[in-house]
Amino acid sequence: MNSMHNNQDPDVEAIIKNHFKSSKALRFHYWPNFSSRKRSRLGVFPYPLKNPFIPLIFAKTETQILALPSIWRGIRLARLGHIDALHIQYENEIHRRTRFDPDLPPEDLVDRTIQELEDLKIKGVGLAWSIHDAESHYDESYPHHIEKLRKFLANTVDMIHVFNHAGRAFAENMLASDPDKIELVELPTCFGAYGRTPKPTPAPIKRRFLCFGTILPMKGIEGFLDCVGSADVSDKCGVITVAGPFWPGKSPDLTQHIPANRDVEMKLGFVGDSDIVDLFSNADYVVVNYRRVLTSGVVALAMTMGKPIIGTNLGGTAEAVPIENHQLLYDPENPSGLRHVIEKACEMSEGEHLALQHACQAHAARRHPNIQSKKLEAALRKHGVL
Template sequence: MNIPYAHGNPYHQLLYGAAGPYVAVPGAKDLDQLAQYAAGQASPVVHLHWDDRMFGRDDDPDANQDHAQRLVHRLQAFKAAGGKIFWTIHNKRAHFERDAESFAWGRGQLCALADLVHVHALHAARHMIEDWGVAPEKIRIIRHPSYLGAYEPAETTLQRPLPVSATRRFVFFGTMRGNKGIALLPETILRLAKHRPDFELLIAGKTLRRPMRQMRPMFELPQVSLQDGFIPDAQIPGVFVDSHVFLAPFGDFFTSGSVMLAQTFGLPVIGPNREEMRAITPPANHDLLYDGQRPKPLVQMMKRLIEMPHDELQDRRNHCQQFAIQTQSGTISKTFTETMQSLQH
């Protein structure tokens, strides 16, 4: 059983692969089906995701605590009935933090209740061990899968040539939250346009009201375009196929599906030189990561990519695609399934 299930994101299917007998439970806010599920299974396992959808979601702390205690009691009853809990850590903290205390209480309870804790990289393992007290023997590191084959046939993606253009095209994709480096973008892009106007930047994804206000100055530039709102699956390849470079000036982040997605389509990534970013990019492209969360180093790196010869950019693209192959669903899901099945013995 998989809770909570995120519609519109192929992550679950890529992680599980085609083999696993997994039951997705959308909207499982109260876990009230756990007892029934446990009763009907010889070795019941529940896979938990996104604890910020479970704890601290309301503006009322008392209501949050009552809800959290109800969830924890049901998980405890599930374990008492012979169930096992496998928990995937996606975020360092809640995406939309309303009640940090209730969220922290709930996460602390899951740290104790989970039989295994799945993280995507070594830095996440250290965080859960050092900051949350998870026993090291409970940690399993299984990489975030690439999106190869998720939105179009893998052969189509891998055989598509690098776009030939006199203008270097950057793309910035995903839900626009503060941790995506929104505050850094306007000054960076305005500075870049003064020195190197021969570029284009596409902002694509759901843009929240406050980030939209922050980015407004750069939308006056002819080089910048906006595709606001949810991007349907059929349109995902189109966001990337005409672009050359993915812009990821992220601030506080843990892992990034958008970075994995961009590299699947062969886009090298410009982002901060941090362990979190190095963990999800090929080592051969780590020299494209900049030091210091300021406009100047980001401008310099974008200028470098604008001036990069076509052949070198093709090499960077090849590294991204090889990374996507190494982390494709078939490889990741095999390891994941074996880990999940280990709980049933």
């Protein structure tokens, strides 16, 4: 496999280790004496280890980043003056707790969190919130207590971080946020997260498609499988790979949608980091046929790997890809839109597809984690969070 590596790419494992280096001390109610106070300290919650985007968002900052295991840990440290600000990422993970934290019913948990954050704001602790999603990925809507927390954050924090213009519009129009508090810093791409990235290479005559990530109804994989079976692509459609975790009770049953006239490979289950590059290298297009989306990590990963996407133009998807890739996005209101982009993808010339790969990686390079993390840190300082 042809691949390339930039020595300037962040080392995600090293970043995580650095962000967690004080985690042992954080189990106690004191701050270690050896820890210098020369830099601003920002507590980030949550900090899921299986999600590369949190370390990449803060890949190259002067600020000392602290990975928080719970919101309560952050509140306690802020109250004691050991961190200067809190940055909340996935607010629907508010239930994460350690054995030292209060175990409260969801509604009470949110009410107490709101009260604590209000008190911290009065004391001058900086507050920021990143809006990753407009709607729940897992259910038709967020629970009432999460909606309550989102509305509080939208109207209370010092800075609201959005990843695209669709996020800005959502914050202004749906959450009634102050436009002056909103900062747009695009989601970083994934350079450094999975080692070497594949070099653009000529695509085979039979085009290969990849559906990647947890199998969820909002991802529209069933619709893609139904459509690709009836698309007029003669013998130009190669293997279709569906790879990602399957959650019983939440993931749709795809077996009824596998077309008999197509080669579909199901790789259901967790995909390890060491398998990511090979998986994407063996695809020519990444399918993002989402029914609802605001910001997509799969799109950022596809761009990093130099793989164009086909799918809907919802949310911030069009902003996350180069203009050359827009021809493979469709309006979900158009009943023949998906069929059209599938056929166009299969008919695309080898030269045009190769140029499109280069355009995707060039677009990804403009959103390198080192660039985006500095932009975000500057925005946090601009709004007085740090």
